[in-house]
Amino acid sequence: MSGSEGNFKVSLVQHPRYVDTNKCIACGICAEKCPKRVDDAYNEGLGKRKAIYVPYSQAVPLKYAIDDTQCIYLNKDRCGICENVCPSGAINFKDTQKERSLHVGSIILSTGFTSFDPSKLDNLGFARHPDIVTSMGFERMLSATGPFGGHLCLPSEKKHPRHPDRIAWLQCVGSRDENRCSNGYCSSVCCMYAVKQAVMAKDHSQDPLECAIFYMDMRTQGKDFDRYVDTARENGVRFIRSRVHSVVPLMDKTGIEMKYIDDSGHIQTEIFDLVVLSTGLEIGKSAVELSNTMGIELDQFNFIQTGSFNPVSTSVPGVYACGVLTGPKDIPQSVMEASSAAAAATENIAPARHTKTKSIRVPQERDTSREFSKIGVFVCNCGTNIGGVINVPEVVEYARTLPGVTYVEENLFTCSQDTQDKMARVIKEQGLNKVVVAACSPKTHETLFRETLVSAGLNKHVFEMANIRNHDSWVHARTPEQATEKAKKLVRMAVAKSVLLTPLFESRLPVTQSALVVGGGVAGMTAALTLARQGFPVTLVEKNQNLGGNARQLNKTYLNEDIGAYVKQLIHTVEKNERIRLFAGATVKQVDGFVGNFDTTIVAEGVEQQISHGVAILAVGARESKPEEYLYGTHDAVLTHLDLDTVFKTDENRIKTADNIVFIQCVGSRDKTHPYCSKVCCTHSIQSAIEIKRLNPDANIYIIYRDIRTYGKRELIYKQARDLGILFFRYDLDNKPVVSPNDGCVTIEFDDPILNRRVSVDADILCLASRIEARDNLDLSRAFKVVSDSDGWLLEAHQKLRPVDFATDGVFLCGMAHYPKPIDESIAQAKAAASRAITTLAQDSISVGGIVSTVNPRFCSGCGACINVCPYGAIAMNDEKNIVDINSALCKGCGACAATCPSEALTLDGFNNEQLYAQIKSAMTA
């Protein structure tokens, strides 16, 4: 890499694959004939592959490659069988390394992590017994495309498959460990994935399966994670708080013996069939070399060093990073950071937008109006997800008998790129004019298949899906015969509907290229500033008179960065930015319109204002709750976190003169009424405790907790706190500490599980880690047509893959309104929301039409019943003709009008009565 921000020259090395991707048709004959079998790294060595291979079944592009470390021809100049058997002459043993040079403005690194190799830890027995596997290995074992086809079997007994009866998970292997490896950090994701694997293992097992998770602290701090853990516990997953001493395969081959020290300090022994090591995340050698080549600063663990206020920026200007490369994190956070990095990387090169855009050439749509139905049916196995339950060949044969069907095909993965290419080819060759895919859900895959139809010259609406996975094989797994019958029924219904499908057309509508951001905290300001820097005008609405939100009360991040100074600077930058129009003391009153064309009424200091905008970002934050227990509000010694932060700022003497300071964690969190984790409190308490020790080294500090959740690199301050002599005591929900007044102090009594006795402390300050709670967002959610979950957090479109989108188009979310989170995560999410908003704002028009209601003027009597039921105000009376008109840009395609119309003058295109009746009829005829 050379050059600098905005003007980099990058040279890339492309390693030879010895297969011409233009010629390879992925028929697989080469791999079938290849004599060299090697361990399959993708399946964690649990299975074998050939020296010529596809890395995994959904690889893009689906083309073979030769492993040049294993190939007999490349190493010994013998064999060459693949070259002889390849029907398309794609093998090229003379392939060489290619160099490419790119000229780019910014660079994003997202090279990910490698899983910790536990073979260096000899007490865990990995590599000494095949039934001791890593979590990655177990993930492959559960996968339909994995070494055992998704069946839960013991790797040691390949010849006579045997199900395990007892599985143990060992947490923190290669994490939170500075003695046996140098990974002092917490890998953040292992607790949750272990619980998920235990739940899935139970699900995969026909017989009762015993699952036990051996852990130190259960770190499931993400949104809805604690609920998942509670459900797992109710379903019989055992959670054992312990330190594991050793894992030893028994000599008589009857299992694997595990010795551990339980909560009370006693040594226990248990026998398991299978042991899963929950290995941590670390940065691989090649990623480190890449960072070194580029001159990027790394931290002590080889993660790329980033700051809380610039979570995706590296030490080299113009180079950004996201995902685990900058520290351990889960999928939602990685996805957020990815969007965030995209926004950050394009900020300085925004004027170049669209200068190199090429548009896709869509083939001319074929006129099929005068053709009889020629329906193609594609039945998917989805690996073994469908094929493992449903008799797919039987469904295929059945589909051939259905009226209108002229072509039927069975696929392993209908969604894979090569099947899509083939589908387009088949549509043209067979002259198909309608397509039915029997596979998964239209909610996830309809768009993909429709694109294929368009590329083959068909209208995208002459397509129907039969959901034989989510609604059939997955939910009727125990009755495969009935599931097969149901699959036939679903295919029959889809075919019956598709006979009646007609092409639908869409048109373009202009987009208002500006944004509305609701909420002027750190998240809202960051989102507004990101959009403004990308060139889009922003209206920022803040309910209070001042910007800054909760961050105004905070002191420092866990990395010791000064939040006060940052927020001050951020407010100044926002106020100075000429593209941001700021309304303080303002609220949203009403929202009209839809993605690309919103008209919002805000009330600022009693005056109504109309704002036109194309997108909206909701960043309304959350608040610290006021505890109703532990004498809060009745005794002056009892504070919350924000109260304590104020004491640090205004009354340092109170800290300096205190003898005993106690923190109680999870106050009002993780209980029956509020079963979620507030995520920031463990770190905040420990950080405050360390600060107290700095000011008053003689103070005794006690932290009474349930699980310490200092995830990721926050673990380092937990270690630091223990080194400083801060004492940690664990309590359970059914045995909470008891607080009573004692003059100027409060007395806290609690049981210590290690000493096995009751402890009492007289505290000068008792700091309660009170729950963070959602604001009352009911009016706002109604106005923007978005929803909240049962805890009051605004609900994203998909918790893993669309963490900043709402299900409603053009509306996005960020910050604590989504879930409690520390400032670095709020900033990353805010940039991500802006990034997602730009995907709409950067277009000058959007497509409307398709599945919308239309009116047949001959049948409409002008009664107006439909006008009242339309929730989107899309229908109006045409006074001239005395019938109704429908605005297809406002129509969301709900069909309420069609159901209301007494004369069936209104129809919902794509879901009309004839089509529904056909589905009902075919559902009932055997």
Added chain:
Amino acid sequence: MKTDIFEPKIIAFMCNWCTYGAADLAGVSRLQYPPNIIPVRVMCSASISPHHILRALQSHADGVLVGG
């Protein structure tokens, strides 16, 4: 002796935005239920009129579920 067990056929009109998604999630969560439910995807439960329900019953459905 009559051995046939009554197996009801239930037509379920499912709103694309909620019930259909929930039924998808039931699959993702591997919740097991009897296969008597026959799903029909609609864009909103409001698009179901008495005509559709009557048509289902006339076609010998034993029950109709409208989820929205």
